[in-house]
Amino acid sequence: MRPKQAPLYDPEYFRSLGHEIIDILADHLKDSLETKRPQVLPWRPPDQQMQHWKEIDHTDMEPKALFQEILSHSISIHDPRYIGHQVGMPAPTSLLFDLLSSYLNNGMAVYEMGMAANCMERLIIETLCSRFGLPTETAGGVLTSGGTLANLTAMLSARKAMASRWQGKRPAVMVSEEAHYCIERAAMTMGWAQEDVIKVPTDERFSMQTQQLEPLYQEALGRGQQVIAVIGCACSTSTGSYDDLATIGEFCNKHKIWFHVDGAHGAAAIFSPTYAHLLEGIAKADSIVLDFHKLLMAPALATALLYRKNDTSFQTFQQQSAYLLDLQQDWYNSGKRTFECTKYMMCAGIYGFVKAHGWESFGENVTTLFQHAKAFATQITQHPHMKLATPVQSNIICFRYEEEGLSTEETNQQNAFIRQAILENGVSYIVQTTLRNKLFLRLAVMNPFTNETHIEALCKDIEAYALQWSSTHASHAETSAS
Numbered sequence: 001m002r003p004k005q006a007p008l009y010d011p012e013y014f015r016s017l018g019h020e021i022i023d024i025l026a027d028h029l030k031d032s033l034e035t036k037r038p039q040v041l042p043w044r045p046p047d048q049q050m051q052h053w054k055e056i057d058h059t060d061m062e063p064k065a066l067f068q069e070i071l072s073h074s075i076s077i078h079d080p081r082y083i084g085h086q087v088g089m090p091a092p093t094s095l096l097f098d099l100l101s102s103y104l105n106n107g108m109a110v111y112e113m114g115m116a117a118n119c120m121e122r123l124i125i126e127t128l129c130s131r132f133g134l135p136t137e138t139a140g141g142v143l144t145s146g147g148t149l150a151n152l153t154a155m156l157s158a159r160k161a162m163a164s165r166w167q168g169k170r171p172a173v174m175v176s177e178e179a180h181y182c183i184e185r186a187a188m189t190m191g192w193a194q195e196d197v198i199k200v201p202t203d204e205r206f207s208m209q210t211q212q213l214e215p216l217y218q219e220a221l222g223r224g225q226q227v228i229a230v231i232g233c234a235c236s237t238s239t240g241s242y243d244d245l246a247t248i249g250e251f252c253n254k255h256k257i258w259f260h261v262d263g264a265h266g267a268a269a270i271f272s273p274t275y276a277h278l279l280e281g282i283a284k285a286d287s288i289v290l291d292f293h294k295l296l297m298a299p300a301l302a303t304a305l306l307y308r309k310n311d312t313s314f315q316t317f318q319q320q321s322a323y324l325l326d327l328q329q330d331w332y333n334s335g336k337r338t339f340e341c342t343k344y345m346m347c348a349g350i351y352g353f354v355k356a357h358g359w360e361s362f363g364e365n366v367t368t369l370f371q372h373a374k375a376f377a378t379q380i381t382q383h384p385h386m387k388l389a390t391p392v393q394s395n396i397i398c399f400r401y402e403e404e405g406l407s408t409e410e411t412n413q414q415n416a417f418i419r420q421a422i423l424e425n426g427v428s429y430i431v432q433t434t435l436r437n438k439l440f441l442r443l444a445v446m447n448p449f450t451n452e453t454h455i456e457a458l459c460k461d462i463e464a465y466a467l468q469w470s471s472t473h474a475s476h477a478e479t480s481a482s
């Protein structure tokens, strides 16, 4: 049946199309996991891709055919050769509960528009607070749309809570130079200057040099700034390095300033008995951000923002809205504490998942991915010329191809060439990052089905592209010499 002829809200149409679409997705999942398709990424340059979407008029296409069309022009996150960005592969249970969220469309801001939702969210938050060791009498939090928004919300909360400290001065925060760019973006959004985000240098493992906190704090005071918070990375985006949260927590405690942990990626380690130690000291945090759509198998976006003192979350946004919200601190009217007014019921995907599989399966996923990353790093460095940026701490591996006799700039060019060739070839998907002016290839092991065979194939491709670059480079050199 053509979409135009289909009645808009016909339950039988919904039922039959729904069954067909789930079949398509199940087949896609199977083919992805078994690497049946030649590529994880059917690469086309943006303009060519746009040309295709303009030329193929999808107006009369059956919805199932359009589904296939979208799938076949998208990167496949469930394919084990996807080892790129930190977007996790959604588990079927989570994504089916997400479908329920889309169907119900309960906006959640006020209680009656999300009765089940506000309760599920509160239960998730309570479990998280207790896992992180925040005091049960005072702790609380919210779910919100992504780590970026959650970090901004936490920084607004810190500014509000610390108002008596910074009034008459310029508020500032201190954060590792390796922090995600969203911290600086949040500061800009708050109307701060770039200098109000004080970057703390990192050590050889790209973790914050905590001994620099005191001198930088004193220098800031001298300039008329008041540091209101230190933000710890757990872990950093580029290299997956964990900051020493225990020391940062002590520092914040000493100066009576806010301690925020950006654990968007790596705070998930709390569920892993093997790796929870990386978060030692997190229980001292005033606020913590944790993304479920990274290591915890939920579809994007689903982020928890936890507070040591739940009260502070109510003070962040105090707009009065006569028809919606009053100033009472009621947990069940969630719109008082988040940017979103109409908030997606992201809790259903998480709640459904933990009821079906248990909180422990989060830990198992984290343990597996971290262990795989360590093993893959060893495997990679067994290849000549492949050097790690730093030992692996989480599921992120940074390495590069280093050929003797090349300058740093040439090595950067060679690695950029390798990455671009891998992208365009589409058989595997990896990304790149720059650390201290050196360009590195970067893998985020997000898929527990990625194995040594996939990594070996990737290494072979890297070697082949490196040689290709060298031969072009050599012939350039010869051409210019002649």
Ligand SMILES: Cc1ncc(COP(=O)(O)O)c(C=O)c1O
Residues within 6 Å of the ligand: 086, 145, 146, 147, 148, 149, 151, 180, 182, 234, 235, 236, 237, 262, 263, 264, 265, 291, 301, 303
């Ligand atoms: C450490 C860290 N913080 C924040 C973010 C931003 O999170 P989101 O993509 O959910 O907005 C990321 C994303 O990669 C991250 O790695």
